[in-house]
Amino acid sequence: MGLQYRGFLKQYYDVYKWIENSPAKDAAFCFPRRICRGNSLNSSQIDLAFSTKGFKNWKNATKAFNNHQKRKAHNYSSESMLKLIDGNSIDVAIDESKKLQLSQRDSERLKNRDFFQRLVDITILLAKTGKPFRGHIENVNSFNKRMYKEVIELLLKYDPIFKKHMECGPRNAFYSSNRIQNDIILALYNYFQKKLSVTLQNKKISVIADEISDIGHHEQMSIVIRYFDSNLNQPVEHFVCLQRLNSVNAQSIFDVLINKLGLSWSSVIAVCFDGAATMSG
Numbered sequence: 673m674g675l676q677y678r679g680f681l682k683q684y685y686d687v688y689k690w691i692e693n694s695p696a697k698d699a700a701f702c703f704p705r706r707i708c709r710g711n712s713l714n715s716s717q718i719d720l721a722f723s724t725k726g727f728k729n730w731k732n733a734t735k736a737f738n739n740h741q742k743r744k745a746h747n748y749s750s751e752s753m754l755k756l757i758d759g760n761s762i763d764v765a766i767d768e769s770k771k772l773q774l775s776q777r778d779s780e781r782l783k784n785r786d787f788f789q790r791l792v793d794i795t796i797l798l799a800k801t802g803k804p805f806r807g808h809i810e811n812v813n814s815f816n817k818r819m820y821k822e823v824i825e826l827l828l829k830y831d832p833i834f835k836k837h838m839e840c841g842p843r844n845a846f847y848s849s850n851r852i853q854n855d856i857i858l859a860l861y862n863y864f865q866k867k868l869s870v871t872l873q874n875k876k877i878s879v880i881a882d883e884i885s886d887i888g889h890h891e892q893m894s895i896v897i898r899y900f901d902s903n904l905n906q907p908v909e910h911f912v913c914l915q916r917l918n919s920v921n922a923q924s925i926f927d928v929l930i931n932k933l934g935l936s937w938s939s940v941i942a943v944c945f946d947g948a949a950t951m952s953g
C-alpha cells in the first residue's frame with residue numbers, strides 16, 4: 673500500500689470552485705458560506721464542517737465535497753454570493769464588504785464618543801460645583817453612592833444613548849471605576865492647563881498663592897493667576913493648581929509656575945502671598 677497524501681490537494685480548486693483552503697488550520701472551508709453568512713437558514717441546515725470548524729477529514733475528502741455541494745445550505749450561500757458580487761469580481765465584492773465593515777466601525781466609534789462625552793460632562797459638572805465624586809460604599813445596595821455614580825444612574829433612566837451603551841457595551845467599558853474618574857479628571861486638567869498656558873503667553877501676570885496643610889499634614893499650595901483678558905476687557909483670575917510642596921520655599925513656587933505653565937519669571941509683575949514668610953527667601 674503506497675503512502676496516501678493526507679491534506680489539501682491543489683486539484684480540488686479545479687473541481688470545486690467554492691472551496692477555500694487554510695494552510696494554517698490545515699482545513700478546507702466553503703468560500704460562499706464565509707462571504708454570505710447572513711442568510712436565513714436554520715442552524716440544522718448549515719454544514720458546520722465547512723463553515724466554522726473547517727473540514728479536515730482528508731481521507732474522505734472527495735466524497736464529502738460532493739455531498740457538501742449538493743446541500744441546500746450550500747446552494748443558498750452560493751446564490752447569495754452571486755447576488756452579492758453582482759457581476760463584479762470577487763475582490764471588488766470583498767472590498768465593498770470591507771467598506772461596509774469600516775463604516776460600521778466608524779458609527780461604533782461615534783457612539784462611543786457620544787457616551788464618553790456624557791462622562792466628561794458629568795465630571796465637569798461635579799468639578800464645577802465641588803461635589804464629591806465617590807462615596808464610602810458604592811455597591812448596588814448603597815443608598816448614596818455619591819455623585820458620579822448617582823448621576824450615571826439618573827442618565828441611565830432617561831438617556832437612550834447611555835442606556836444602550838450600559839446594556840449592550842462590553843462589560844469592561846462602563847467607565848465608572850475610580851481609575852477612569854481620575855483619568856478623566858487628569859485629562860481635563862491637562863486640557864485646561866494647555867489652554868491657559870497658550871492664553872498666558874506674552875501676557876503680564878500676577879500670582880496669588882496660599883499655603884495650607886491637608887488632612888494628611890502635607891503642605892499644599894493653591895496657585896491662582898490673575899491677568900488682563902483683552903477680549904473681555906477686564907482682569908481675570910484662574911485657579912492653576914493645588915501643589916504639594918516638598919519644601920516650603922520660594923523656589924518650589926517658581927518651579928510650579930515654570931513647569932506647569934511654561935511661563936518665564938519675567939512675565940510675573942506681582943506676587944501676593946498670605947503670611948508667607950518663606951517668600952522672603
Ligand SMILES: [Zn+2]
Pocket residue numbers: 690702703704705722740741745746747749
Ligand atoms: Zn458551501
